[in-house]
Amino acid sequence: MNRKTLAGKAASEALRVRQRVGLALTDPANAIDIAEKLGIQVWFRALPSVEGVLIRAPHPVILLSSLRPAGRMSFTCAHELAHYWFNHAGHVDVVDDGPVLREDNDDEYQANMFAAYLLMPKTTVQFGFAQRAAKPDSAAPLTVLAIATWLGVGYTTLVHHLRYNLGLINDERAKALLRQGPKAIVGDLAGARAPGTAAFVVDRAWRARAVDIEVGDVVVLDPPISASGACVRIEELGSRVIVVAVKPGTGHLDGGVGWATYVRVRRSRFEGRSIFRHLEEADDE
Amino acid sequence: MATHEPTRELIAERVRIARERAGLSQGQAAKLMDMHRPTISEIEAGRRRVAADELGRFADLFGVSVAWLAGTKDDEPDLSDPRLAVVARELQKLKPDDIDRVMQFIAAVQGARSEEG
Numbered sequence: 001m002n003r004k005t006l007a008g009k010a011a012s013e014a015l016r017v018r019q020r021v022g023l024a025l026t027d028p029a030n031a032i033d034i035a036e037k038l039g040i041q042v043w044f045r046a047l048p049s050v051e052g053v054l055i056r057a058p059h060p061v062i063l064l065s066s067l068r069p070a071g072r073m074s075f076t077c078a079h080e081l082a083h084y085w086f087n088h089a090g091h092v093d094v095v096d097d098g099p100v101l102r103e104d105n106d107d108e109y110q111a112n113m114f115a116a117y118l119l120m121p122k123t124t125v126q127f128g129f130a131q132r133a134a135k136p137d138s139a140a141p142l143t144v145l146a147i148a149t150w151l152g153v154g155y156t157t158l159v160h161h162l163r164y165n166l167g168l169i170n171d172e173r174a175k176a177l178l179r180q181g182p183k184a185i186v187g188d189l190a191g192a193r194a195p196g197t198a199a200f201v202v203d204r205a206w207r208a209r210a211v212d213i214e215v216g217d218v219v220v221l222d223p224p225i226s227a228s229g230a231c232v233r234i235e236e237l238g239s240r241v242i243v244v245a246v247k248p249g250t251g252h253l254d255g256g257v258g259w260a261t262y263v264r265v266r267r268s269r270f271e272g273r274s275i276f277r278h279l280e281e282a283d284d285e
Numbered sequence: 286m287a288t289h290e291p292t293r294e295l296i297a298e299r300v301r302i303a304r305e306r307a308g309l310s311q312g313q314a315a316k317l318m319d320m321h322r323p324t325i326s327e328i329e330a331g332r333r334r335v336a337a338d339e340l341g342r343f344a345d346l347f348g349v350s351v352a353w354l355a356g357t358k359d360d361e362p363d364l365s366d367p368r369l370a371v372v373a374r375e376l377q378k379l380k381p382d383d384i385d386r387v388m389q390f391i392a393a394v395q396g397a398r399s400e401e402g
Contacts, residue, residue: 041348041394041397043348043390043394044308045306045386045387045390047379047383047386047387048380048382048383049378049379049380049383050379050383050387053372053376053387054372055369055372055391055394056366056368056369057362057366057369057391057394057395057396057397058366058368058395059397059398061394063387063390089367089368089371089372090368090369090371090372090375091371091372091375092372092375092376092378092379092387094378094379267308270308271306271308272306272307272308272309273307273308273347273348276307276308276309276313277308279308279309279313281310281312281313282310282312282313282315282316282322283312
């Protein structure tokens with residue numbers, strides 16, 4: 001099969017999976033939640049030389065390195081899900097600094113395409129821009145970052161997908177967007193509160209998914225915002241609000257009339273079964 | 286696969302390892318098992334026997350096989366399944382420490398109850 005055919009098959013199978021777990025065409029997806037819904041156990045362990053592993057032992061298990069940024073872990077989980085869905089044998093992906101996982105053979109290429117279309121179907125991406133009254137070829141980097149956060153993927157991953165898979169932007173535009181990284185975009189807003197690498201922007205167009213962050217992460221939002229739950233703390237910062245994840249648990253953010261979202265905070269660099277990642281500490285500890 | 290007579294100490298150690306690998310504190314595990322936290326520490330210290338039904342519930346909670354938790358299965362994975370042999374071969378690309386950790390992980394989860402829908 002040539003690569004165009006492989007990509008087409010990957011995109012249509014990704015849509016089938018989304019349908020199977022009840023995601024609307026305009027809903028963002030969380031790859032870890034999808035794997036769990038399909039009955040696949042997902043585990044995190046601190047493995048420096050690993051991106052992800054698919055094991056059939058004999059039931060399917062996805063093992064992810066807890067040492068990667070959240071967007072990367074999500075993409076890798078979707079990639080391993082592809083190996084499971086296409087019934088590839090068990091699989092190991094080694095660490096790589098490239099924007100996507102290695103694709104030195106057709107299975108890898110197809111798994112990357114599946115992951116990209118599972119997390120970023122064209123309809124969902126276009127809906128994300130439309131909801132923000134923006135277009136891929138002219139949106140501000142901050143808007144693109146808000147969409148990447150909403151889709152649960154890295155900023156660079158989204159820009160590459162817009163350019164090379166969806167063809168919604170040209171080379172020049174991709175280069176312009178990549179000139180400023182997510183850290184710099186959020187750094188402009190959050191100043192010294194911007195974390196090392198994690199950079200999250202949540203706007204009022206955010207819908208249909210929880211804000212998934214880990215202890216220590218900061219999220220930039222527009223005021224007014226109130227929070228319930230002990231997992232986050234709110235700080236005013238100039239014209240913005242910063243939400244700081246302080247301990248594991250779930251809560252919600254309320255932005256006044258008609259807008260609210262759940263927030264889920266996991267332990268920093270959590271190691272363990274994914275179903276326990278947002279678990280609050282027990283009272284007697 | 287080598288088997289051996291399980292000892293309370295071995296079960297105690299495996300309960301602790303499995304709980305920690307699952308990402309649970311003693312308090313969290315106790316709450317999910319509907320036990321008191323001191324009961325978990327007594328079990329992990331080898332001072333309290335684990336009943337057969339409790340062993341099954343621990344295994345489900347921690348995502349490991351009863352055989353591994355009970356200490357009747359070695360810390361080495363059974364690679365007779367060809368799909369696991371593929372993984373074992375591919376693991377050679379990793380750093381030695383990571384290979385060991387993944388192999389131990391496979392040994393523990395192998396044979397755990399499936400959640401496949």
